[in-house]
Amino acid sequence: MIRAYNPSPARCRPHSRLAPTPLRCSTGEEAYSVAIALLEFLGEESSAVPVQIFATDVSETAIEPARNGIYADSIASDLSPERLRRFFTKTDGKYRIAKVVRDLCVFARQDVTRDPPFSKLDLILCRNVLIYMGAVLQRKLMAVFHYALKPSGFLMLGGAETVGAQADLFAVIDKKHRIFVKRAIETPSNFQIPVEYNPSRSLNRGPRLPTEMHSTHSFQNEANRLILDRYGPPGVIVDENFQIVQFRGKTGFYLEPAPGDAAQSLNLLKMAREGLLHGLQTALYGARKADKPVRKQGLRVVSNGKGHEVDLHVIPLTVPGEERHFLVLFEDPTAATEVVPEVGGPPAPPASSDDERVKQLQEELAASREYLQSIIQDLEAANEELQSANEEILSSNEELQSTNEELDTAKEELQSTNEELNTVNEELHGRNEELSRVNSDLVNLLGCVEIAIVIVGSDLSIRRFTPMAEKVLNLIPTDIGRPISQIKPNIECPGLEKMIARVIDTVTIQEMNVRDSEGNWYALRIRPYKNVENRIDGAVLALFDIASRRHELELRQARDSSRAIVEMMRQPVLMLDGHLRVQAFNRPFADLFALSADNAIHRYVYDLDAGRWDIPPLHRLLDELLPRQSRCAEFLLEHEFVPARPMKLLVDGIRIDGGEPGSTIVVLAFQDAGGREPAARD
Structure with missing residues (x-):
């Protein structure tokens, strides 16, 4: 089964490689063009291969003309006579898309930034839509499209669009025409669509360089970067899982790569040097839990067999629309408190190494106790949450079982309803065919009648007329739907509109003799139009040629006279x-x-x-x-x-x-x- 998806039928232009002709970009022509291309490609096998095209737009007003599929007669200059004859039917001076093409397309309102996506699609056409969205929204939509496609599905973008940073999700098939194929990787689980899309602002701001590029090449920012790298404290930026996303300054005194998988070695806790783990772990967990900066002083880290004191700062970083990160800074307290001794003064007594070692061990022991206490509290809280979650799961399981039984019952009801709908659909299909035959019979019947007949509605607008009425009443095919008061007929009949309104109001027949511009006389008869419910729904105008009837009458009288003479x-x-x-x-x-x-x-x-x-x-x-x-x-x-x-x-x-x-x-x-x-x- 071939399934295609077009997220904006009323705003995209069909591409010449897929569409049989470059139609104008309005009223769902791209979806119909894809359907025509598939029908021509499949040929006689089109009935054996199921095809479904979903065409969507955020505006219901834009979808309604696409559902009708009616186009002006000017498309005859863009389409070949063979395609016009095969895929269009001419009705009232306009072209309507054929039923075989219309049945392949389903038009619906959908906002791709908010509504749930389709799934198991063979092809997605999203042309000239992404250019009005920001980078964040484009990245999210690429994940949505990757989820919606089959493993071998294709994505087609506009001439000025690309997958951007999502090259890991799609591979290029045709770079010139922007055709991509889905890569066989797992779709990112987090593709929620943020409400940060403002097309009007994107349209009006015009082409300009991104702010990030401009700021990156700014001399002032470059100077700030050099000062921070040289004189600022070293540090790292980590995510919620303590994975390092950026190194700032020289961090070799405090961090070293951990043995093992390279992807796992970027965890900050695994890269911490000896003596830094407990304080760093406590500070990170405290900052993540309280969402406030945490400071640890007097930690002692061992690097190259030597011990160094370090003060630790963990600061949460919050950016709208992004995950929370943490800035971890390592400060050397001796650099800030170092004092130059006075000349000639007595030297400071050397500190005892054993005392320092004991003090360090006591501090590490206190940090370990504090960390273990926090772990115990977290464990107890987690245990209570697990118990309550277990109880909720048990109750949810019971609810799910009852819901499952209800769903089974609803499934049986839906199956029976589906059978009824199929029966009704078959009946409607038969009635539709019968209505089409009756309409064809009516058109052919009116074409064969040698009488000028015009049918008007209750609002005095023209519904139908015979070919004879085109000459007598000066009508053209595009007059259908226009009020009869806007028509200037060839007959001398002042007050025609009032006569028709009187016939509709009084349900009486009006007759009078009228003359055309060439001097020919006609008998005008206006009678009420009754529908199948015997309700008045307009009027019928009929013009009979009096001259031909008079000639026939005279001829009949002459023959009767001849027979009488013969008898005598x-x-x-x-x-x-x-x-x-x-x-x-x-x-x-x-x-x-x-x-x-x-x-x-x-x-x-x-x-x-x-x-x-x-x-x-x-x-x-x-x-x-x-x-x-x-x-x-x-x-x-x-x-x-x-x-x-x-x-x-x-x-x-x-x-x-x-x-x-x-x-x-x-x-x-x-x-x-x-x-x-x-x-x-x-």
Whole structure:
């Protein structure tokens, strides 16, 4: 499973090596770019490899546009047509990220400096974020990223960023593009994030040299350092565990390296020379416990077989945001109290070495007793704390057991809830697909309707319209969502907005005739829009072309008049349409040819009476003469149209072309030849 993490989707620019195109740095485009790159790389195996991308930001406002995944149509200039067609869908003049890409990304609000980190990630993209943080916060975040990645996980930073002093946590894979891999070492256990991050101050202060570098190269600081090293008392700085972190001055008279592991030999208590251990140990423990300076005088340290007196000072050092340290100073009391003897004066009596030795031993014994007493007190206090801690642990164990039982019960409930959620998810997925199909059907249906239709909401904003409405009402795709009062339609309809509001308020249908700028008349009908709950949620505007309806009405009236005229004639008359199908005939025609309306109307003329009318002379009349001459008189037809009844008929024909498809009429009038010859054959 591939899992990627982007701690700031709304503020980072995707890199050209990972993203398929350098999109603009906003609205989560980096997360979508990584998803597109993975889909293109995996190809047909994308469905078999699970991919999850977590895109986070400290601002919920910045995440919301990223969740929508809607971009302006201007991205078409940055993306290839193939990627646009595969990974985007065009909706209302904008591009929406495809569902196959959107399903790979999860957008959430997270503060990487305070919230718990993700875990077991394959890739972390944190580009152009660390440059706004201080060195302390950067060091803490590197530990967080090291914890969140898998053993083989990758970290990608911005072009101006690096892992800095945390090179022991990450190894360089691609220096140019700032790609690092996690080293196989244990993650530091202490990576709490201090609240010392002020991006605005970091942004406004501009580039400058660090204060530490400036002070290090200051002549004044260099002079101070030389004076302290030459004339100040020697000493060391140790941490809470008494490990030496810095030597100050010459400490060889008081300390010497201990045999064994070099990492363990820097413990101050192990490096103390003979005679210094007990006093140093007492002073260090006292300073750590009371958090106050401790001074020990009259200690005697043995160096190179000779004894020297030394005064010991242990001073706690406290720096905000750092662990507590201690400054240990070794002072020579003889250097401060040495007096030049007077010339000619009597020499001072030499001190007895045995007395000094006894005094030293007594002092060491008193220090040892004091140290042992403090150890005994600490041991008793620790024993009491251990007893109380043991009792708390026993009670906590009982609580944990009950909590474990509750967790087991909650786990079963969560499993059942998860099954229910999976069922609901499947139902929602099916409904989503059904909704997508219905939406597609609606779009295609509106595209095929040859009527100008506009749907507006209850706030009079445009929701949908048909292609026919674009021309009639002067609409464009970007007008969706705009109030209809801001549209200047091509029709003359003052007070359109008030009419729509009246329809919504009164739930009544409004109709009126309007004219467009070209002089065409339309019938405007406004009716309420009802949703599935039968509630009024807007209005529907429909424009019908009155001219085309009037033409159809006139054509229908003309055909009805023709049929009436045919019915009134005493001579047998047959009326056909342009495709030579029977439209009407009168009673004399039905009596002459023994035909009824059921087996003749709307039938092909050559198929009448089981094909008895399919004769060459009739073909010549209908297929050749009338299409060419439009009129023919006394055309002779000799045929046995009715069994056992030979007929000799004269036919007068006329063909009327209406100028539009389906408006052509052919009228044939029959009369008995009665022994007469036709007036004309052609």
